[in-house]
Structure formats: structure tokens, C-alpha cells
Amino acid sequence: MQQLQNDRYLRALLRQPVDMTPVWMMRQAGRYLPEYKATRAEAGDFMSLCKNAELACEVTLQPLRRFELDAAILFSDILTIPDAMGLGLYFENGEGPKFERPLSSMSEVKQLPILDPEVELGYVMNAVRTIRKNLKGSVPLIGFSGSPWTLATYMVEGGSSKAFTKIKKMAFSDPATLHILLDKLADSVILYLNAQIAAGAQSVMVFDTWGGVLSPRDYKDFSLQYMHKIVDGLTRENDGRKVPVTLFTKNGGMWLEAIAATGCDAVGLDWTIDIADAKRRVGDKVALQGNMDPSMLYADAPRIEQEVQTILEGFGQGPGHVFNLGHGIHLDVPPENAKVFVDAVHKLSKPFHLKN
Amino acid sequence: MQQLQNDRYLRALLRQPVDMTPVWMMRQAGRYLPEYKATRAEAGDFMSLCKNAELACEVTLQPLRRFELDAAILFSDILTIPDAMGLGLYFENGEGPKFERPLSSMSEVKQLPILDPEVELGYVMNAVRTIRKNLKGSVPLIGFSGSPWTLATYMVEGGSSKAFTKIKKMAFSDPATLHILLDKLADSVILYLNAQIAAGAQSVMVFDTWGGVLSPRDYKDFSLQYMHKIVDGLTRENDGRKVPVTLFTKNGGMWLEAIAATGCDAVGLDWTIDIADAKRRVGDKVALQGNMDPSMLYADAPRIEQEVQTILEGFGQGPGHVFNLGHGIHLDVPPENAKVFVDAVHKLSKPFHLKN
Numbered sequence A, B: 001m002q003q004l005q006n007d008r009y010l011r012a013l014l015r016q017p018v019d020m021t022p023v024w025m026m027r028q029a030g031r032y033l034p035e036y037k038a039t040r041a042e043a044g045d046f047m048s049l050c051k052n053a054e055l056a057c058e059v060t061l062q063p064l065r066r067f068e069l070d071a072a073i074l075f076s077d078i079l080t081i082p083d084a085m086g087l088g089l090y091f092e093n094g095e096g097p098k099f100e101r102p103l104s105s106m107s108e109v110k111q112l113p114i115l116d117p118e119v120e121l122g123y124v125m126n127a128v129r130t131i132r133k134n135l136k137g138s139v140p141l142i143g144f145s146g147s148p149w150t151l152a153t154y155m156v157e158g159g160s161s162k163a164f165t166k167i168k169k170m171a172f173s174d175p176a177t178l179h180i181l182l183d184k185l186a187d188s189v190i191l192y193l194n195a196q197i198a199a200g201a202q203s204v205m206v207f208d209t210w211g212g213v214l215s216p217r218d219y220k221d222f223s224l225q226y227m228h229k230i231v232d233g234l235t236r237e238n239d240g241r242k243v244p245v246t247l248f249t250k251n252g253g254m255w256l257e258a259i260a261a262t263g264c265d266a267v268g269l270d271w272t273i274d275i276a277d278a279k280r281r282v283g284d285k286v287a288l289q290g291n292m293d294p295s296m297l298y299a300d301a302p303r304i305e306q307e308v309q310t311i312l313e314g315f316g317q318g319p320g321h322v323f324n325l326g327h328g329i330h331l332d333v334p335p336e337n338a339k340v341f342v343d344a345v346h347k348l349s350k351p352f353h354l355k356n
Helices: A008-013 A034-043 A046-051 A053-066 A080-087 A106-111 A122-135 A148-157 A165-173 A175-199 A216-233 A253-260 A275-282 A294-298 A301-315 A335-353 B008-013 B034-043 B046-051 B053-066 B080-087 B106-111 B122-135 B148-157 B165-173 B175-199 B216-233 B253-260 B275-282 B294-298 B301-315 B335-353
Strands: A089-091 A097-099 A141-146 A203-208 A245-249 A266-268 A287-292 A321-325 B089-091 B097-099 B141-146 B203-208 B245-249 B266-268 B287-292 B321-325
Touching (some): A008 A203, A008 A287, A053 A122, A106 A175, A122 A175, A141 A148, A148 A203, A175 A216, A203 A216, A245 A287, A253 A275, A253 B253, A275 A287, A287 A301, A294 A335, A294 B165, A301 A335, B008 B203, B008 B321, B034 B046, B046 B122, B053 B122, B053 B335, B080 B089, B080 B175, B097 B148, B106 B175, B122 B141, B122 B175, B141 B148, B141 B175, B148 B203, B148 B216, B165 B175, B175 B216, B216 B245, B245 B253, B245 B287, B253 B266, B253 B275, B275 B287, B294 B301, B301 B321, B301 B335
Parallel strands (some): A141 A203, A245 A266, A287 A321, B141 B203, B203 B245, B245 B266
């Protein structure tokens, strides 16, 4: 077991005592950083950057040089699995991700291959190994995947969606096909995340970006059930250390009890829920990650610090809180505001971790 | 007081006994109906249709000829107020509404006029009067407005938005300007809805489409506070009958207690909350409107009926439920599926209203 110089993030996820609240930011490696844009330009397009282990490592480390972040997160995309399954991921300028060959029938779903992550997604594992080596034990590395439901929305819609017409048509008129797809994706995510863990990821996170567009019944049936399967299938200990797993459903604030009951270690919160409420509801079962509105980083330093203080007070005393934004950092946020945020979490959280 | 042949909708909003659960659909007059498309083509563009009282009346009545709906809703747009304030509303093909002159400064906000609804929005009142006359007391007419926060998002962003960057920048770095705008909009909405009531609207609804993109603290500060002001300022009785008011915040399921505490008569629910939960939390204070996923109308008749039954069972025995979709009906839904839905609500709800 490699000694970590800073294991605050892992300890907080396991609800163990820390000296101050750990903090990282979703999409902390990204377009708000000029050095990211430079590396991206060097790589060419977005997927070329993901597939180049040295450059993916470089952009992963960039935000850690600027800010005192308590974790690094693998630079990659949530859609690597469907891309490797042969759907043909591409990005159009100014638009979200798209697939050349979206799915619409049972026969297409049945033909999807189950991947060997070290083969078809070997570039991700190379990036994990390269990043771990270059982190030199400074902070832990987070691996991640999209949730089966979220992956399926892109695979069936052919890209981003507003109303999720195609996948909901499938959910309500041909649920058998969708369940086969989701089950196959759950198996693939298990293999994928376990490969990331074997390659060196010290914690993993499942992003369910679109679970919140479902009714509570359909969320449990089409999204949570498969995240539960993933939690059950993950390697939870590696190299002598527990590997915490965090589930994040955007707009999932009403379903925290059900999410916590999967056996995950932590639940990610977007900013639409009061963290004090969330702690009262599930704080005895899981750690909580979140939850400042990313748009708060448009404000000035005193306002950012005030919001950090409000959220720290909401969570209150004791361990089990990883500070984060409620979603990814916006691309037009000034990097100095991100620094104000990160520093404020460390500075203002110390009183909440004093031993009695 | 004109006798209503069917007052189920008004009675349910006031939590009075009914023989079966009333039902209507958000955007029931709209593009999924071929007869709507024909009238729209006759009118020219969308706003010309809104501004022509005879044609607005025609499209309002079209769904009532097809389905046994328990209410009609004024055909109009939520953005009539900012348009009348001079921001220049227009629609681009395939995109949402846009404003030619969005707001960005305190001086622009201060210069916004307070409208006389019978003058600048006289076309809306003409439509209300024409529709009431043509309804001939069959079912009640619902008037509506956008909420101040929702109107402000369009006025500041200049149109639809994904991340609400501009208005959140204003909210977090210049809240004084935003509060002046919201207060002015609340005053305008009060005048506007009271004019609709005077013209014949028998119930009014405030649509807060974008309140759900805020944190709980910011929702109360920037959205709910101003809806509360509106509730306080509305004409609550007219022509010898109570005029119920319904507040609807999309993705507001976590804040039902706060919404119900405004003194509104009913709370609209989108489909992401379990109606049984909602009833347990606020059912002693308000009626509930909702909440089937609009995408369920892509399914076949048995599946639609099953979902209606599930939601009816969720609400359970007794009055206080207006059945609706959780948001507007999708434009590509087959009209016969809407009929299945409406008929299922009436047929399946009778057992829930039997006297003990």
C-alpha cells in the first residue's frame, strides 16, 4: 500500500475524522483553465486528448498545480463505454456528444459486445496508470463512469436530449429491450470500474446525470436498480485500502434514502437540496459530497466565502463531508474564483473538525 | 354567478368532494392536435395566434371537443408581460422564445414600465372574454402567468437557457438589481392575473418553470418570495365564487412545504415526486395537481391506464386531487393516447370518491 500524503478525501468518504473538509471540483480539469485549452489544442479533438495517456495525465494534474485540491479525477468522458461498443462517438462544435449509430431495436441491443476494458478501453487504463505514477502519492485518484441509465439515454437518443423522447418511448412501450441494455451496461460498468481500480483508481464515482428526469418509480426501475448492481459488483478494497464508491444522481435529492440503501459509501448532491436536510435523512449511512451551485463562482470572494460557510454550517460538526460543486464548474468561471472557493473550504472548515 | 355545468376542477382545488377526479393537460391546446396546426397556419406566427381573440378562443376549445376535459386554459404565452414591457419577444424556428432587448443593468430595470393589463395586454383580456362566452358555462377557464423568477430568466438571458449564467451572475453579484426586477414583475403579475380574473378567468395558475434550477435558499429568496407576494395580492373571490390559485414549480418537489405555506390553494407537481409523499407532506393544507410523466402518453393504452391507476392509488381516497401531466403534453403524442388518459382518469377514479 502506497502511503498517501493527503488522504482527507478517502477518509471523509468513509466518515473517518479529518483535520479539515476535503474539496475537489467536478470538471476541475477543463476549459476554464487556459493551460487546459493549450493542451487540448495540442491534442486535437476531445477524444484524442482522452486517448493520449501523457496529455490526459497533464490536464488531470493542471488544476492541482493551481489549487490545493484533495483529489485528482481521471480525465476522460462518461461515454467511453458506448464508444468502445461501436456506436461511434463524435462531438460537433458547440453541441453535445453524438453517436453515429444509436440503438433502437432488441437485435441491436443483443449484438452489443461485452468489453474487455484492458483491450477496448486500454487507453483509459493507461491514463490511470500514468496519472497515479505522476501523482506520486500526493492525493488520491478518482475513477468514474456514467450510470447505465445515463449511458443508455445517449445511446438511444443518439446524443443529448431535452425531452428524452426515444428512450422514454422504449421505457414505456418496450421495457424488455431497455432492461437488457441497462443490464449489459451495468455489467460493462462493473468491469470498467474494477479495471480502473486495478490500474490505480483509489475511489470511484458513478455519474447519473439524467436519472432525475424519471418518476420515482421509473428511477428505481431503470436507473437505481442498475447502480445498485454496480455497487454490489465493485472491488471495494485494493492494495490494503478501502475503495469508496460515490453515486451521484443529478436532481435526485428526493431519492437519497433509496440511493444510500444501495450500500454505496457516499452520495453526491447537486445544489437543489439543503445539505442539512440530506444529512438528517441519510447522514448515518453515507458520506455526502457537495453541494455549492457552480454559478456561485461568478460572484466575488466574500459572497463565495459566505456560501461555503453556509454549506459547512448546514452539514455541521464532524466527518462525512466532501465539499464539491453541485455539478461541473462552468467554462467561463475565472480560475482565481475557483481558488477562493478551494481555500475557503479549507480555512472555514477547521472549526467543524475540532475534537471535543 | 354563472352556473357551471361541470365544476369538478374548482371543487377539487378547494378540496371539496367530487364524483370523480377532474383532469386537464398542460398545453392541451397545442401542436399534437392537427386542428391546432391548421388554425396556427391561418393565424401566421405564434404571437399572432395569441393576439387574435377569435383564433385563440378556437384553439382553446379544440381539445375540449375531443376529450372530456374538466377545464379549459387560456391560450397564451408566459412571456406576454415582458413582451408588453418592450423587450421584443420573437420566436426562431426550432428554438425557444427570444428577446431582442434583454436586460442587464439597474437603469434598464428601473425604466421598465408597470403595465395597464387592459391596455398593453388588452388582447389577452379579449381572449379571456371571448373564451368564457364560448364555453357557455360548460367548464371553468384557467388564467395563468409565468412566475417573476421564470420571466426574469428569459428577460436577462435573452431567451431559453441551460446554465442560466447571466441571471445567476446577477443574482450572486448584483442581487439588488434582480430584486427590483422581481418585485416589479410580481406587481405586474398581480395586475395581470387580477385583470384575467375580472375578465372571466375562474382559477389562475402561476408557472415557475425555472425555480428548480436554484438552491433551496435562493429559491426562497428569488422565486418563492415573489410568488407569495402574488398570492397575497390576488383577487381570491369573484362573481360569488372562490378563485383558486395554483403554484407550479418544476423540479420543486423538495420545497412543497414552503410552497404550500404561501396560502395558495393548490400545488402543481411534476412527475419526479411521488404523489403519496406529496400528500403526506402538504395534503392537509393544499390540493395537489399532477403528476403523470408526459412521456407516458407514448405508451399503449393498458400501460397508460396502469400509470393512471398507480397515481390515483398514490393520492388515495378523498378530494383535493386534480389529475394532470407533470408538464406540457409532447407535440408528437398521438391525440388518441390523450383520450385514453383523460377517460382513464374519470373511469378509474370513481372508487376513490365513494362516500363512506
